[in-house]
Amino acid sequence: AQSVAQPEDQVNVAEGNPLTVKCTYSVSGNPYLFWYVQYPNRGLQFLLKYITGDNLVKGSYGFEAEFNKSQTSFHLKKPSALVSDSALYFCAVRDTSGTYKYIFGTGTRLKVLA
Amino acid sequence: DTGVSQDPRHKITKRGQNVTFRCDPISEHNRLYWYRQTLGQGPEFLTYFQNEAQLEKSRLLSDRFSAERPKGSFSTLEIQRTEQGDSAMYLCASSPGQGLGNTIYFGEGSWLTVV
Numbered sequence: 001a002q003s004v005a006q007p008e009d010q011v012n013v014a015e016g017n018p019l020t021v022k023c024t025y026s027v028s029g030n031p032y033l034f035w036y037v038q039y040p041n042r043g044l045q046f047l048l049k050y051i052t053g054d055n056l057v058k059g060s061y062g063f064e065a066e067f068n069k070s071q072t073s074f075h076l077k078k079p080s081a082l083v084s085d086s087a088l089y090f091c092a093v094r095d096t097s098g099t100y101k102y103i104f105g106t107g108t109r110l111k112v113l114a
Numbered sequence: 115d116t117g118v119s120q121d122p123r124h125k126i127t128k129r130g131q132n133v134t135f136r137c138d139p140i141s142e143h144n145r146l147y148w149y150r151q152t153l154g155q156g157p158e159f160l161t162y163f164q165n166e167a168q169l170e171k172s173r174l175l176s177d178r179f180s181a182e183r184p185k186g187s188f189s190t191l192e193i194q195r196t197e198q199g200d201s202a203m204y205l206c207a208s209s210p211g212q213g214l215g216n217t218i219y220f221g222e223g224s225w226l227t228v229v
Contacts, residue, residue: 051215104156
């Protein structure tokens with residue numbers, strides 16, 4: 001079965017420091033991977049995706065993600081965290097087993113401390 | 115492009131009542147998805163449509179849940195005889211129909227509280 005795992009419930013980082021939010025995946029076939037961010041009482045906003053090509057994907061708000069096939073990981077990164085980056089982050093994978101549904105991780109709460 | 119629109123944003127209902135949520139997808143997106151999210155959890159897939167055809171339903175979708183997309187544009191999600199366990203945010207998303215790696219775009223969600 002296709003799945004993603006976000007091993008950290010919460011990540012704390014000081015403002016201005018680099019941040020990493022981890023995601024590992026399990027798929028059969030080529031992975032189509034996504035990152036979304038959710039602010040309180042809001043829907044999910046798309047940040048970036050990996051379909052094919054360069055392993056480093058750049059997205060919105062200065063975020064980027066590194067695809068690593070050998071480690072089956074797709075970690076979200078940002079060189080310098082802002083307090084306004086504090087939110088809930090979800091990794092997702094598109095099911096490739098014959099459906100078009102997207103499967104989400106359990107989320108990681110990012111807290112950026114001033 | 116106005117984004118995915120959901121209505122109502124919040125609904126409080128008594129146990130046993132029926133509720134209906136509406137979703138208007140991004141114009142010309144022919145795939146539409148419904149997800150459910152409870153506090154502290156990731157979105158859980160409920161169902162999706164390709165145009166007006168409902169192509170997949172999760173086992174989470176009990177017989178009390180029904181979704182429609184009659185003309186391939188807006189969609190409704192109805193919950194009959196609501197239970198307290200139905201309290202959650204119901205998220206709608208849409209995507210273009212072509213391509214394997216399409217992004218799905220979410221609405222702001224509809225919060226349901228069953229009292």
